[in-house]
Amino acid sequence: MKISTKTQYGLKAIIYLAGNSKKGCFCSIKQIAESEGISPDYLEKIISKLEKAGILKAQKGAKGGYSLAMPAKKIKLGELVNVLEGENYFVQCLGGDKKSCSKCKGCLAQNFWQKFQEKLDNFLNSVSLEDLIKNKF
Amino acid sequence: MKISTKTQYGLKAIIYLAGNSKKGCFCSIKQIAESEGISPDYLEKIISKLEKAGILKAQKGAKGGYSLAMPAKKIKLGELVNVLEGENYFVQCLGGDKKSCSKCKGCLAQNFWQKFQEKLDNFLNSVSLEDLIKNKF
DNA sequence: ACAAAGCCGACAAATCTTGTCGGCTTTATC
DNA sequence: GATAAAGCCGACAAGATTTGTCGGCTTTGT
Numbered sequence: 001m002k003i004s005t006k007t008q009y010g011l012k013a014i015i016y017l018a019g020n021s022k023k024g025c026f027c028s029i030k031q032i033a034e035s036e037g038i039s040p041d042y043l044e045k046i047i048s049k050l051e052k053a054g055i056l057k058a059q060k061g062a063k064g065g066y067s068l069a070m071p072a073k074k075i076k077l078g079e080l081v082n083v084l085e086g087e088n089y090f091v092q093c094l095g096g097d098k099k100s101c102s103k104c105k106g107c108l109a110q111n112f113w114q115k116f117q118e119k120l121d122n123f124l125n126s127v128s129l130e131d132l133i134k135n136k137f
Numbered sequence: 138m139k140i141s142t143k144t145q146y147g148l149k150a151i152i153y154l155a156g157n158s159k160k161g162c163f164c165s166i167k168q169i170a171e172s173e174g175i176s177p178d179y180l181e182k183i184i185s186k187l188e189k190a191g192i193l194k195a196q197k198g199a200k201g202g203y204s205l206a207m208p209a210k211k212i213k214l215g216e217l218v219n220v221l222e223g224e225n226y227f228v229q230c231l232g233g234d235k236k237s238c239s240k241c242k243g244c245l246a247q248n249f250w251q252k253f254q255e256k257l258d259n260f261l262n263s264v265s266l267e268d269l270i271k272n273k274f
Numbered sequence: 275a276c277a278a279a280g281c282c283g284a285c286a287a288a289t290c291t292t293g294t295c296g297g298c299t300t301t302a303t304c
Numbered sequence: 305g306a307t308a309a310a311g312c313c314g315a316c317a318a319g320a321t322t323t324g325t326c327g328g329c330t331t332t333g334t
Contacts, residue, residue: 039325062279063279081138142292181313287323288324292318
């Protein structure tokens with residue numbers, strides 16, 4: 001139960017983009033990776049996911065790179081976490097994915113984790129990238 | 138970023154104990170493991186941690202086993218998670234454990250994860266084992 | 275044409291979680 | 305006191321996941 005570096009890197013990347021890709025300007029992977037001290041090859045995979053999810057916008061070819069796909073105000077951190085950690089990132093029934101665990105349906109423990117996940121989601125979806133940058137959370 | 142099975146097993150175990158070890162009676166690892174479908178050897182390690190942390194009480198020898206070390210009302214779920222996932226279970230600076238990351242001090246991302254952790258802790262520490270059993274959370 | 279940069283899939287290394295095992299100690303009971 | 309049930313403990317192994325690397329392809333501005 002830790003924040004994966006994937007998600008931490010992803011957050012650092014969008015913070016960087018929020019600050020550096022103004023006015024239709026794009027930042028390259030290399031640039032972000034160097035600034036944040038991340039392996040460029042790995043960062044590419046992370047950023048690629050964010051682009052497919054519609055959070056970032058890509059510009060191919062020379063002078064290309066990435067920028068936010070929308071104003072920082074509209075990017076909720078919950079989205080970022082969902083994309084990088086997976087939809088049901090926190091709670092997962094012990095019975096496995098395919099076979100729904102009959103024992104767990106309505107069991108006390110599972111109910112609790114479910115509630116826990118909700119609390120998490122609520123918080124993450126209440127904070128936008130802009131809020132984060134302005135330290136308003 | 139998932140609840141580890143370790144923690145899930147731990148929770149199931151203390152729920153079981155809350156229901157089955159009344160009146161100075163102890164439940165053996167074997168008993169709990171069978172009831173919850175957990176590997177006894179693995180469960181032992183988990184429960185042992187909880188005992189060392191003072192959440193459970195052990196009775197050695199024949200007819201021995203475990204019981205809650207205090208009333209369910211006094212056991213906060215935050216404790217359980219802290220013990221099984223580790224103190225700083227959520228936020229961990231990218232710079233590594235030993236060398237404190239100077240880059241990260243006061244960085245936006247880190248501040249945010251810190252706040253996130255606080256929210257988590259607040260919730261987990263607001264729910265007791267008793268609350269959980271009575272579905273009051 | 276060229277070079278910069280994104281795109282993509284395969285693979286490799288490292289780490290962490292999960293689980294197993296064997297042997298020891300403690301204690302209730304006969 | 306012998307026995308068996310049960311906790312205690314450390315080492316190790318298997319499996320899963322995360323993290324990272326690489327090579328080659330495509331796209332596009334100059």
